[in-house]
Amino acid sequence: MAAKINLNDPPSSASSDSDVVETHVDFSDVFPEIEIEEEKSGDFYHTPASPITVPYCPRPPSTGSQKSPRSRRQRTTSLNQTTKPATNSIIRTQHRTIYTAGRPPWYNSVGQKVEPFVIGICGGSASGKTTVAEKIIESLGVPWVTLLSMDSFYKVLNEKQHEIADQNEYNFDHPDAFDFDLMVVTLQRLKEGRKVEVPIYNFVTHSRESKTKTMYGANVIIFEGILAFHNAKVNEMLDLKIFVDADPDVRLARRLKRDISQRGRDLEGVLKQYTSMVQPSFNHYIAPLMSHADIIVPRGGENLVAIHLIVQHVQTQLQLRGLKLREELANASKLNMPTPDTVKLLPTTPQIRGLHTFIRNKDTPRDEFIFYSKRLIRLVIEYTLSLMTFVDKTVETPQGFHYNGKKMATSNICGVSILRAGETMEQAVCDVCKDIRIGKILIQTNLQTGEPELYYLRLPKDIKDYKVILMDATVATGAAAMMAIRVLLDHDVLEKNILIVSLLMAESGVQSIAYAFPDVQIVTTAIDPEINEKFYVLPGIGNFGDRYFGTEPSENSSEKVES
Numbered sequence: 001m002a003a004k005i006n007l008n009d010p011p012s013s014a015s016s017d018s019d020v021v022e023t024h025v026d027f028s029d030v031f032p033e034i035e036i037e038e039e040k041s042g043d044f045y046h047t048p049a050s051p052i053t054v055p056y057c058p059r060p061p062s063t064g065s066q067k068s069p070r071s072r073r074q075r076t077t078s079l080n081q082t083t084k085p086a087t088n089s090i091i092r093t094q095h096r097t098i099y100t101a102g103r104p105p106w107y108n109s110v111g112q113k114v115e116p117f118v119i120g121i122c123g124g125s126a127s128g129k130t131t132v133a134e135k136i137i138e139s140l141g142v143p144w145v146t147l148l149s150m151d152s153f154y155k156v157l158n159e160k161q162h163e164i165a166d167q168n169e170y171n172f173d174h175p176d177a178f179d180f181d182l183m184v185v186t187l188q189r190l191k192e193g194r195k196v197e198v199p200i201y202n203f204v205t206h207s208r209e210s211k212t213k214t215m216y217g218a219n220v221i222i223f224e225g226i227l228a229f230h231n232a233k234v235n236e237m238l239d240l241k242i243f244v245d246a247d248p249d250v251r252l253a254r255r256l257k258r259d260i261s262q263r264g265r266d267l268e269g270v271l272k273q274y275t276s277m278v279q280p281s282f283n284h285y286i287a288p289l290m291s292h293a294d295i296i297v298p299r300g301g302e303n304l305v306a307i308h309l310i311v312q313h314v315q316t317q318l319q320l321r322g323l324k325l326r327e328e329l330a331n332a333s334k335l336n337m338p339t340p341d342t343v344k345l346l347p348t349t350p351q352i353r354g355l356h357t358f359i360r361n362k363d364t365p366r367d368e369f370i371f372y373s374k375r376l377i378r379l380v381i382e383y384t385l386s387l388m389t390f391v392d393k394t395v396e397t398p399q400g401f402h403y404n405g406k407k408m409a410t411s412n413i414c415g416v417s418i419l420r421a422g423e424t425m426e427q428a429v430c431d432v433c434k435d436i437r438i439g440k441i442l443i444q445t446n447l448q449t450g451e452p453e454l455y456y457l458r459l460p461k462d463i464k465d466y467k468v469i470l471m472d473a474t475v476a477t478g479a480a481a482m483m484a485i486r487v488l489l490d491h492d493v494l495e496k497n498i499l500i501v502s503l504l505m506a507e508s509g510v511q512s513i514a515y516a517f518p519d520v521q522i523v524t525t526a527i528d529p530e531i532n533e534k535f536y537v538l539p540g541i542g543n544f545g546d547r548y549f550g551t552e553p554s555e556n557s558s559e560k561v562e563s
């Protein structure tokens with residue numbers, strides 16, 4: 001039976017989703033039994049799991065000097081590179097972005113970020129920087145690559161400067177034309193794997209568009225631009241510096257064609273700008289930057305030998321940073337470390353043991369499994385709330401007496417479920433926290449690598465201001481929970497404001513989470529001693545999602561195992 005998950009409508013008691021980031025992956029390839037409904041809300045933060053937009057989205061090129069609303073392609077972008085051609089790997093509709101590959105871990109087994117490999121590509125205008133970047137991405141075969149262009153950081157012009165630009169007399173090739181401060185901060189945050197809002201530049205209007213592009217870090221970040229090596233702080237962040245060289249006549253010919261067809265310019269204007277500013281600035285500012293380069297690539301994108309060598313180097317560097325996360329996490333149980341006091345185990349009362357007896361029993365029919373799971377979920381959620389800070393509050397009773405009571409210190413609580421099993425806990429959190437906002441994160445296991453991959457995010461935009469109850473029905477190695485925690489931290493949620501809540505956890509998972517994120521509180525009703533080679537908790541409860549939703553995994557399914 002096809003499980004149908006509505007990723008858009010929060011449970012009825014949740015508040016309206018007015019401020020969310022959302023990201024989708026095309027599940028048809030990887031999770032065929034889930035149907036994704038079209039999102040309706042403009043409220044939540046709709047964001048890619050990683051910084052991705054459609055770079056190659058075909059737009060009809062403008063003809064002649066007729067001004068098109070924006071240039072042909074968006075140069076600041078991220079791609080998920082799959083076995084499919086890049087053109088097919090990302091689909092953007094009016095309301096959603098669909099990705100056909102998940103984002104693998106970007107942190108190690110102790111939760112620390114693994115730095116991405118940052119490539120800088122510098123060179124004259126129309127030398128082929130973007131073409132080289134795209135060819136590197138194509139050949140790399142790395143799942144997540146972010147391409148950031150210097151164009152995004154052109155300064156905002158005032159009215160007078162706009163008039164000058166319209167006369168083709170504004171010098172866009174001088175360093176002063178760029179906002180280097182914003183560029184440094186943006187690149188730094190991307191390098192740290194954090195979310196950034198990148199301006200979208202319009203070459204036709206010489207201005208930033210009103211919308212920005214949400215981007216995240218990736219395994220490889222490519223930063224390209226005419227003055228990519230001009231700033232010392234930027235240079236420090238670059239692991240590999242490539243200078244793309246092309247004959248000035250070739251550059252002028254390409255620029256004429258491109259600027260007329262895509263940037264709304266005319267022949268006379270392009271020639272005027274080129275001779276008076278572009279070429280002199282190249283000689284004065286850009287050509288000297290060649291001395292910073294590790295590799296100079298003559299003939300740009302045509303130079304397949306150079307691109308091949310670059311790709312080999314990057315792949316070697318990435319292998320050195322390689323991750324075998326889940327395996328490492330599974331082995332962590334052998335460390336036998338004491339349980340930290342951030343781990344909050346519900347008292348094992350006969351009532352709780354009774355509920356465990358129902359849900360652990362393989363013969364419990366599905367309706368009973370759901371019924372008793374819901375009861376246990378309600379208890380673990382209530383217990384989680386009891387861990388919140390309470391302050392004194394006095395009220396007057398209907399009889400006119402004072403009652404010295406308590407109230408929760410914060411009302412900023414948000415629930416985030418790790419799909420799909422965590423979704424079973426949403427209703428309970430909505431029942432006990434009035435008007436709570438609900439976010440969702442879909443993490444699945446890649447059956448080839450065994451690693452968790454991030455596919456979908458839907459989080460309130462201001463999630464950093466919330467205490468987050470992160471829900472998953474079970475935790476085995478802790479790989480999925482750690483990925484979800486990492487996502488929250490990358491959205492600037494404070495570690496001490498995260499509570500990961502589960503019905504059942506394996507000891508190794510508890511330890512991995514607790515030692516990687518010492519301020520995260522871990523709440524569960526039972527800690528089981530072992531996990532098997534398939535990363536199932538032992539004695540455990542089987543596959544909670546399958547038992548709850550009544551689905552059986554097919555042999556080829558890449559359904560998330562208990563993690």
Ligand SMILES: Nc1ncnc2c1ncn2[C@@H]1O[C@H](COP(=O)(O)OP(=O)(O)O)[C@@H](O)[C@H]1O
Pocket residue numbers: 123124125126127128129130131132254255258299300301302
């Ligand atoms: N080797 C090439 N042969 C023909 N056209 C090219 C080649 N490399 C790039 N171009 C074209 O030249 C223009 C500028 O290339 P691009 O890679 O965007 O340069 P840059 O990013 O340096 O400005 C684009 O229209 C591109 O299609």
Ligand SMILES: Nc1ccn([C@@H]2O[C@H](COP(=O)(O)O)[C@@H](O)[C@H]2O)c(=O)n1
Pocket residue numbers: 124125126151154165172173202203205206207225226278
């Ligand atoms: N409003 C603008 C902004 C920039 N330019 C020119 O773009 C060139 C940089 O982009 P490339 O893709 O060629 O690297 C640069 O040489 C500027 O002259 C522009 O014409 N109008």
